[in-house]
Amino acid sequence: MADKPSIPKGTRDFTPLEMARRNFIFDTIRKIFTTYGYLPIETPAMENLSSLMGKYGEEGDKLLFRILNSGDFRSGIAREELVSAPAGKLGNMISGKGLRYDLTVPFARFVVQHRGEILFPFRRYQIQPVWRADRPQRGRYREFYQCDVDVIGSDSLLNEYELVCIMDDVFTALGMKTVIRVNNRRVLAGVVEVMGEADRMTEITVSIDKLEKVGMKGVMEELREKGVGAASLEKLQPLLTRKGSNRENLDFLKGYLEGSAAGKGGLEEMNRLLDYLEADPPQAEVEFDMTLARGLDYYTGTIFEVVSDEVKMGSICGGGRYDDLTGIFGLEGVSGVGISFGADRIYDVLEQLDRFPAQATMDTRVLFVNFGEREAMHVFPVLGRLRKEGIPSELYPDPVRMKKQMSYANARNIPFVALMGEEELREGVVTLKEMASGSQERLTPDALVRRLSVQ
Amino acid sequence: MADKPSIPKGTRDFTPLEMARRNFIFDTIRKIFTTYGYLPIETPAMENLSSLMGKYGEEGDKLLFRILNSGDFRSGIAREELVSAPAGKLGNMISGKGLRYDLTVPFARFVVQHRGEILFPFRRYQIQPVWRADRPQRGRYREFYQCDVDVIGSDSLLNEYELVCIMDDVFTALGMKTVIRVNNRRVLAGVVEVMGEADRMTEITVSIDKLEKVGMKGVMEELREKGVGAASLEKLQPLLTRKGSNRENLDFLKGYLEGSAAGKGGLEEMNRLLDYLEADPPQAEVEFDMTLARGLDYYTGTIFEVVSDEVKMGSICGGGRYDDLTGIFGLEGVSGVGISFGADRIYDVLEQLDRFPAQATMDTRVLFVNFGEREAMHVFPVLGRLRKEGIPSELYPDPVRMKKQMSYANARNIPFVALMGEEELREGVVTLKEMASGSQERLTPDALVRRLSVQ
Numbered sequence: 001m002a003d004k005p006s007i008p009k010g011t012r013d014f015t016p017l018e019m020a021r022r023n024f025i026f027d028t029i030r031k032i033f034t035t036y037g038y039l040p041i042e043t044p045a046m047e048n049l050s051s052l053m054g055k056y057g058e059e060g061d062k063l064l065f066r067i068l069n070s071g072d073f074r075s076g077i078a079r080e081e082l083v084s085a086p087a088g089k090l091g092n093m094i095s096g097k098g099l100r101y102d103l104t105v106p107f108a109r110f111v112v113q114h115r116g117e118i119l120f121p122f123r124r125y126q127i128q129p130v131w132r133a134d135r136p137q138r139g140r141y142r143e144f145y146q147c148d149v150d151v152i153g154s155d156s157l158l159n160e161y162e163l164v165c166i167m168d169d170v171f172t173a174l175g176m177k178t179v180i181r182v183n184n185r186r187v188l189a190g191v192v193e194v195m196g197e198a199d200r201m202t203e204i205t206v207s208i209d210k211l212e213k214v215g216m217k218g219v220m221e222e223l224r225e226k227g228v229g230a231a232s233l234e235k236l237q238p239l240l241t242r243k244g245s246n247r248e249n250l251d252f253l254k255g256y257l258e259g260s261a262a263g264k265g266g267l268e269e270m271n272r273l274l275d276y277l278e279a280d281p282p283q284a285e286v287e288f289d290m291t292l293a294r295g296l297d298y299y300t301g302t303i304f305e306v307v308s309d310e311v312k313m314g315s316i317c318g319g320g321r322y323d324d325l326t327g328i329f330g331l332e333g334v335s336g337v338g339i340s341f342g343a344d345r346i347y348d349v350l351e352q353l354d355r356f357p358a359q360a361t362m363d364t365r366v367l368f369v370n371f372g373e374r375e376a377m378h379v380f381p382v383l384g385r386l387r388k389e390g391i392p393s394e395l396y397p398d399p400v401r402m403k404k405q406m407s408y409a410n411a412r413n414i415p416f417v418a419l420m421g422e423e424e425l426r427e428g429v430v431t432l433k434e435m436a437s438g439s440q441e442r443l444t445p446d447a448l449v450r451r452l453s454v455q
Numbered sequence: 456m457a458d459k460p461s462i463p464k465g466t467r468d469f470t471p472l473e474m475a476r477r478n479f480i481f482d483t484i485r486k487i488f489t490t491y492g493y494l495p496i497e498t499p500a501m502e503n504l505s506s507l508m509g510k511y512g513e514e515g516d517k518l519l520f521r522i523l524n525s526g527d528f529r530s531g532i533a534r535e536e537l538v539s540a541p542a543g544k545l546g547n548m549i550s551g552k553g554l555r556y557d558l559t560v561p562f563a564r565f566v567v568q569h570r571g572e573i574l575f576p577f578r579r580y581q582i583q584p585v586w587r588a589d590r591p592q593r594g595r596y597r598e599f600y601q602c603d604v605d606v607i608g609s610d611s612l613l614n615e616y617e618l619v620c621i622m623d624d625v626f627t628a629l630g631m632k633t634v635i636r637v638n639n640r641r642v643l644a645g646v647v648e649v650m651g652e653a654d655r656m657t658e659i660t661v662s663i664d665k666l667e668k669v670g671m672k673g674v675m676e677e678l679r680e681k682g683v684g685a686a687s688l689e690k691l692q693p694l695l696t697r698k699g700s701n702r703e704n705l706d707f708l709k710g711y712l713e714g715s716a717a718g719k720g721g722l723e724e725m726n727r728l729l730d731y732l733e734a735d736p737p738q739a740e741v742e743f744d745m746t747l748a749r750g751l752d753y754y755t756g757t758i759f760e761v762v763s764d765e766v767k768m769g770s771i772c773g774g775g776r777y778d779d780l781t782g783i784f785g786l787e788g789v790s791g792v793g794i795s796f797g798a799d800r801i802y803d804v805l806e807q808l809d810r811f812p813a814q815a816t817m818d819t820r821v822l823f824v825n826f827g828e829r830e831a832m833h834v835f836p837v838l839g840r841l842r843k844e845g846i847p848s849e850l851y852p853d854p855v856r857m858k859k860q861m862s863y864a865n866a867r868n869i870p871f872v873a874l875m876g877e878e879e880l881r882e883g884v885v886t887l888k889e890m891a892s893g894s895q896e897r898l899t900p901d902a903l904v905r906r907l908s909v910q
Binding site for chain 1: 459460461462463466467468469470471474475478486487489490491492494495496497498499500501502503506517518520521522523525526527528529534537538542545546549550551552554564565567568569572574576578579584586588597598606609610611613614616617620624727730731734735784785818819822825828831832835836839841842845846847848849850852853854863866867
């Protein structure tokens with residue numbers, strides 16, 4: 001056990017400074033969710049594996065962390081299967097539970113399981129970690145936090161509008177410049193219909209979604225490899241190269257999607273959403289991005305993605321409308337829409353921009369020097385009073401050299417040091433030293449409480 | 456998938472009401488930790504299995520949740536082992552990681568891993584869930600929260616005193632009557648020494664610890680079965696039946712432990728701790744309990760346990776001094792002391808006593824009725840202003856019957872409903888209805904913000 005201990009790759013410890021910064025992000029997000037009237041829920045870290053499997057595509061299934069069954073996990077499994085069943089299959093036989101992969105599927109499970117107690121439309125938020133056995137890399141961790149906000153049980157496009165306002169409020173409050181990209185899956189459905197490839201929507205949109213990464217040529221190449229014909233690609237090309245304002249793009253698509261009912265429906269929604277946003281314009285740039293696709297298949301209407309306008313980091317928030325998410329758990333016909341903030345990437349952006357606010361955390365305000373047991377016992381009631389007033393205070397635990405105690409106060413950035421030595425005890429006062437200026441004053445315990453409360 | 460979905464046994468979903476109550480507990484605890492100058496850290500849910508194994512006794516190893524390795528977890532394992540190795544051994548071969556079992560061992564790992572960056576004495580708190588594959592029963596869950604506070608790198612008994620103050624402050628703030636039991640492992644060591652059984656300390660204290668559960672006879676019976684001789688048992692008996700004040704018990708033990716250096720040392724510490732506590736007496740009853748043992752072997756000095764004085768629920772907080780916890784990770788000679796609050800049991804006690812405070816949560820204060828899209832667009836800027844003032848506000852998302860919107864407001868306990876219909880829009884006002892009284896008033900948007908901020 002003499003090796004330096006470590007933690008699993010892709011996971012992290014958080015020091016007090018990191019915690020203060022993370023809490024700045026979580027508190028900001030939570031506060032804004034609250035002012036919009038969303039209510040918090042939490043779900044267990046472990047879900048039954050059957051609730052998770054098949055919800056995130058084949059790739060997602062592989063990235064689930066499985067919990068080995070307790071006790072004799074081999075019982076009832078044939079010898080042959082133990083040795084030769086595919087690893088994935090055997091894994092599912094010996095693990096009945098898995099760690100939460102996102103907050104959306106557990107939320108759908110929650111809604112179905114508690115549908116009798118829930119008031120619809122149900123507006124909930126949820127801030128919890130999720131786990132993915134992904135290859136760790138910059139901005140990608142195996143344990144990370146999602147901050148989700150969803151409305152379920154309402155078709156109204158006002159919900160989409162409200163979510164854009166929430167994204168805008170959150171990033172404004174965090175001091176970040178962002179671009180909010182919006183699109184509509186039905187616009188995409190219209191595009192593939194016009195291309196004459198209506199039955200290959202997922203395949204084609206996955207490629208289109210890579211436009212920013214691989215460029216127009218890359219997308220075309222990939223689609224050609226997938227066997228999309230030249231005529232179809234020619235139809236697609238103008239969309240990939242188009243620049244223009246949101247309204248110009250809407251006008252262009254109006255003609256382009258003429259022949260597609262789905263496309264026209266999606267366009268009409270996009271139009272109304274932009275109308276709403278013009279009524280009380282957000283701080284962030286909202287960009288109608290015809291190539292935005294979002295990977296997950298369960299989206300059916302408006303989709304969102306937020307990127308930093310200042311740092312290259314991938315998406316820091318995303319989501320969309322899903323018309324039948326609870327259907328996978330047996331409750332059909334409930335539409336919802338939601339977004340998820342990636343707290344860890346937001347952290348990385350703020351850190352890179354050096355834009356965390358000066359520490360507003362509750363940190364120790366005064367350190368009492370320890371002169372020994374007899375003196376310490378006179379400090380107790382004074383400490384009790386300070387703490388009752390909510391003033392974070394400490395007594396150095398050991399009666400070591402003054403210099404050591406002072407350098408502890410310095411290193412911890414504690415602004416005041418209090419002394420109650422023999423002389424102070426005799427006179428019933430406390431000497432308070434302000435570390436920054438070095439100035440000292442003698443105060444009664446009453447005056448001390450007032451002095452430290454005021455600032 | 457038509458089955459009603461469920462969650463793994465021993466785990467729980469938390470509804471908005473439960474979240475509000477849980478946050479009352481966490482916020483109270485966090486605030487008090489902060490006023491004592493403790494700093495927050497967090498560690499990953501998953502630890503390397505090697506960091507966890509062997510730290511909680513043989514029983515603890517069995518209760519660890521193991522994470523199945525990703526990919527081909529069988530690779531490199533002989534066919535014979537797959538089929539016939541003991542389940543525990545094979546489990547360790549195919550799982551490199553496990554879920555956190557408590558916060559103390561990860562804290563020790565953290566201290567050793569980050570020792571270069573840490574300022575000692577290190578005062579940290581940590582509030583996170585832990586997981587145990589225990590048999591679920593009343594007050595015992597497979598996922599539950601611990602709220603730990605520890606000082607590491609100081610031998611001073613002032614730390615023990617401070618932790619008693621923290622326990623007292625927390626339970627006072629939560630409105631709970633409690634008994635804080637204290638003992639010292641060196642007192643127990645002295646007792647077994649006097650019994651002439653010094654080498655069987657763990658065995659014997661485990662039995663003594665059951666006194667409350669099984670009674671004096673039960674303890675004696677169990678010890679007899681373990682082969683403890685009659686002479687030893689006779690020596691022990693007066694301790695198990697003794698009543699008396701803390702000071703009386705200390706006096707009694709002074710004679711009893713005369714011959715044991717460890718015992719006398721422990722007694723001296725207990726004496727000093729009680730002196731400190733008399734200097735500024737706590738609200739809770741502090742009871743020197745000679746039979747308190749706490750299961751974990753790593754405790755070496757003072758030990759604590761808190762129980763409710765009103766509800767039978769087992770220990771709701773506990774801890775103690777450990778002189779060499781970081782030794783298991785290769786850093787010797789660092790002493791620490793800490794306690795852990797069991798948030799879930801505290802919840803159960805407060806619920807049983809019906810003592811949660813009236814909801815002080817930030818919940819929606821005003822619901823705007825949805826009269827349709829045109830009217831809704833005039834609501835947007837008013838909503839924006841209210842939210843900027845931190846007043847939680849909603850617009851009902853769908854333009855459904857007024858009655859349905861009103862009953863939503865009722866069911867959510869939203870105190871105000873605002874109307875901006877055709878008439879209000881013409882006159883530039885908002886009609887505000889107070890749900891409890893039914894009274895209505897017409898207000899300009901400015902006056903509305905003031906009206907809803909004031910209360």
